[in-house]
Amino acid sequence: MDTLLHYAGMLITIAFIAAVLYSLFLTIRKRKRKKEKESEIENYVHVKVKNLHQYDIKPENGYYKYPLTPTDYTRRFPQRFTSVSLELANDQPYSICLIGFTEFENGEMKDRHYFYVQPPENNVSDTSPVSWDEVRKAYEFGEYWEAGMKNYFINHTIVAHNASYVMGCITHALKIFGIEPPRFQYIDTLEIAKKYYDFKSNQLETICDEMGIEVETHNSLSESTAIGQFLIFAKKDFPVFLPHIYYTNGSATEEEILASAISSVEREEATPKEMFAPHPATEAHLQKLLQKKYLIRGEKFGTYYATNTGLDFAEDIDKFETKKKEKVTASTVLSFEYKAKGDRVTRMSHQVNKKS
Numbered sequence: 001m002d003t004l005l006h007y008a009g010m011l012i013t014i015a016f017i018a019a020v021l022y023s024l025f026l027t028i029r030k031r032k033r034k035k036e037k038e039s040e041i042e043n044y045v046h047v048k049v050k051n052l053h054q055y056d057i058k059p060e061n062g063y064y065k066y067p068l069t070p071t072d073y074t075r076r077f078p079q080r081f082t083s084v085s086l087e088l089a090n091d092q093p094y095s096i097c098l099i100g101f102t103e104f105e106n107g108e109m110k111d112r113h114y115f116y117v118q119p120p121e122n123n124v125s126d127t128s129p130v131s132w133d134e135v136r137k138a139y140e141f142g143e144y145w146e147a148g149m150k151n152y153f154i155n156h157t158i159v160a161h162n163a164s165y166v167m168g169c170i171t172h173a174l175k176i177f178g179i180e181p182p183r184f185q186y187i188d189t190l191e192i193a194k195k196y197y198d199f200k201s202n203q204l205e206t207i208c209d210e211m212g213i214e215v216e217t218h219n220s221l222s223e224s225t226a227i228g229q230f231l232i233f234a235k236k237d238f239p240v241f242l243p244h245i246y247y248t249n250g251s252a253t254e255e256e257i258l259a260s261a262i263s264s265v266e267r268e269e270a271t272p273k274e275m276f277a278p279h280p281a282t283e284a285h286l287q288k289l290l291q292k293k294y295l296i297r298g299e300k301f302g303t304y305y306a307t308n309t310g311l312d313f314a315e316d317i318d319k320f321e322t323k324k325k326e327k328v329t330a331s332t333v334l335s336f337e338y339k340a341k342g343d344r345v346t347r348m349s350h351q352v353n354k355k356s
Contacts, residue, residue: 046140047177049120055176056092066093066168070246073278074260077235077242080105080318081187082152083159083228084166085220089119089128089135093165093172096141097130100220101152104228107235113152114221117141120176129218142177154182157245157318161204161227163188167248183250187243189227192234196241240267258285259314262294265306269298 049055057064080103087098096117103110116130116138124132139147153170160166163186171181193202200206208215208226211233215226235241242263245252252260261275272281286304289295294310297303306314 046118047142049176052120052176055094055172057172059091064091064093065165066172068164068168068171068248070164070248072247072251073244074247074252074256075242075244075277076260076263076314078157078187078245078318079315081157081159081228081231083224083231085160085223085227086166086169087129087218087220088169089124089130091125093169094141094176095119095123096169096173097124097128097135098220099141100222100224102221102225102228103152104232107232109225109228112221112225115139115144115149117144140177141173142179145174145177145179150182153184156185158184158186159189159227159231160186161188161223162190163246171248181249184248185245185252186248187231187245189230189234192231192241192243196234196238252279254285255317258289258294259317261285262289262306262310262314265295265298265304266311269300269303269305271302272304275304 057066082101082103084099084101086096086100089095089097097119098115099117100112100114102112116135118135118138118140120140122132122136124130124135158167167184167186171184174181189204190202193199193207197207199210204223204226205215205217207213207230211230213226213229213233214222216222231243234243245256245260257276257279261272264270264275272286275281276285286295289304289310292309292313293307294313295304296307298305
């Protein structure tokens with residue numbers, strides 16, 4: 001009996017030692033990988049923009065804004081959209097140093113993303129929410145974009161506060177890296193605030209305070225979420241409200257134009273001219289909607305109503321856009337250790353996708 005107890009004690013001791021050694025091995029391997037990752041980040045050679053200041057924007061009335069003019073627009077409320085907020089390192093629109101975006105679907109938040117971005121040069125103003133030390137190891141905007149960030153913007157409806165300015169910054173940042181901006185489609189919540197509400201100020205912080213939306217200023221992740229929530233609240237406050245979806249670097253597709261026309265007669269009958277505005281009301285488009293039973297004739301002569309089938313088509317247009325999203329065959333997670341001012345999260349794991 002004593003012998004059995006002796007052997008049992010030996011086995012327990014050996015198992016304990018083995019467990020300790022294995023734990024030590026895992027700790028050493030984890031530290032080694034961490035050092036390798038830190039070394040990889042530290043020694044990463046970033047893209048250098050040649051003659052950067054040739055892209056500088058001159059101020060107009062003290063305001064630096066990349067000129068971005070919409071080429072088209074439609075009217076409908078998207079079932080799926082991405083709200084965006086960003087911060088700049090200095091006055092130049094290309095100097096993005098923080099960007100946050102939140103994905104919404106069917107009125108609910110689905111996912112959030114937050115990136116530190118290294119500006120193209122070490123020129124961080126005193127008013128910027130970050131210092132150069134906080135972003136110097138981050139990837140540049142063009143690098144993030146090509147690594148997969150573009151998949152969250154292309155063929156997605158973007159929602160931003162003062163959207164023409166925000167989309168101008170993104171366009172400017174792409175231009176300096178020699179990346180041709182894609183077709184963007186976006187909604188401006190500043191325009192909505194001015195048109196439908198009477199806030200003390202149309203600044204995002206004031207709007208959120210009056211609407212009871214939680215927001216942390218200069219935190220791009222918090223702001224992007226608040227922007228999306230405001231758009232959803234506006235739809236609840238004004239059920240017949242249809243925001244303008246603006247397009248740059250391209251125009252609305254036929255499906256988007258048809259979806260816009262159907263959305264405009266969800267609650268009120270209208271004439272083809274009113275339905276299709278700002279696009280021409282063609283007989284071919286009208287007959288197509290009638291043949292597919294997306295519309296029925298209204299009570300007044302020459303007017304139409306949307307059917308449930310038509311509304312389903314208009315809502316599914318956002319799913320069609322999702323199908324156009326580039327397929328990702330491999331992904332890599334880039335982890336950085338930073339401490340952002342006013343941000344509760346100190347460890348950021350940024351997942352960006354790379355095509356193999």
